[in-house]
Amino acid sequence: MASLNGGFHIKDMTPISMLDWEGKLATVLFLGGCNLRCPFCQNPELVLQAGDIPDIPPEDVEKYLKEKHSWIDGCVITGGEPTINHGLEFLLSRIKNSGYPIKLDTNGTRPRVLRQLIEKELVDYIAMDVKTSFDNYKLATGSRVNTETVKESAELLVKSGIETEFRTTVVPGYTKGEDILWIARYLARLNASRYTLQQFRPDRVLDPTVGRIKPYPRGFLLSLVEECNDFLPTKIR
Numbered sequence: 001m002a003s004l005n006g007g008f009h010i011k012d013m014t015p016i017s018m019l020d021w022e023g024k025l026a027t028v029l030f031l032g033g034c035n036l037r038c039p040f041c042q043n044p045e046l047v048l049q050a051g052d053i054p055d056i057p058p059e060d061v062e063k064y065l066k067e068k069h070s071w072i073d074g075c076v077i078t079g080g081e082p083t084i085n086h087g088l089e090f091l092l093s094r095i096k097n098s099g100y101p102i103k104l105d106t107n108g109t110r111p112r113v114l115r116q117l118i119e120k121e122l123v124d125y126i127a128m129d130v131k132t133s134f135d136n137y138k139l140a141t142g143s144r145v146n147t148e149t150v151k152e153s154a155e156l157l158v159k160s161g162i163e164t165e166f167r168t169t170v171v172p173g174y175t176k177g178e179d180i181l182w183i184a185r186y187l188a189r190l191n192a193s194r195y196t197l198q199q200f201r202p203d204r205v206l207d208p209t210v211g212r213i214k215p216y217p218r219g220f221l222l223s224l225v226e227e228c229n230d231f232l233p234t235k236i237r
């Protein structure tokens, strides 16, 4: 594989993970920066202080992937928000050329980038966050979001036929039960194949006041999963 370089910032790497791509042993690359400020974000340093974290030299990643080729199943690209990295396409093409399938995590606000990656067959699986019902996006993202971009991404992913997972972190005060059911109905109308609810963890969050919020009891999430299953297959993670 040719040397990786330029336009993207790998800030962290989990060499082997069994948790980030179901059924696969994956290497996870964390890219710096994000265009949103979700108060419950679990990678605040990648969002707020990405410039202070030294980049991992791409050559080191390249070397590792080459050495472990026989037993790693794929690469997960996460962040931060990977699609704001200008060199993302280059990074993915290098990883693809070395024979690894790629899963991309995204907040879905950059549909044009997603479209290009799909058209160029640079991704195999996309996990997209739907943060809350569209009326409440500002609260849940700490940002002004044009939800038309999120809609465009969701429709694109479903229509593209690429393996897709939509997911929501369920945070008291930010994502209520009614928001989750709204999302499930919305995804079902799109013909999305599945939906995942993620339990909120109050440790290491972007807004320190959110660190004092008590997560919903598991029983509440399970009852939401049951209700969402009336609309589309839903699970909890």
Ligand code: SF4
Pocket: 034, 035, 036, 037, 038, 040, 041, 042, 043, 047, 079, 080, 081, 107
């Ligand atoms: S949780 Fe929000 S702020 Fe954090 S990386 Fe994802 S989109 Fe960005």
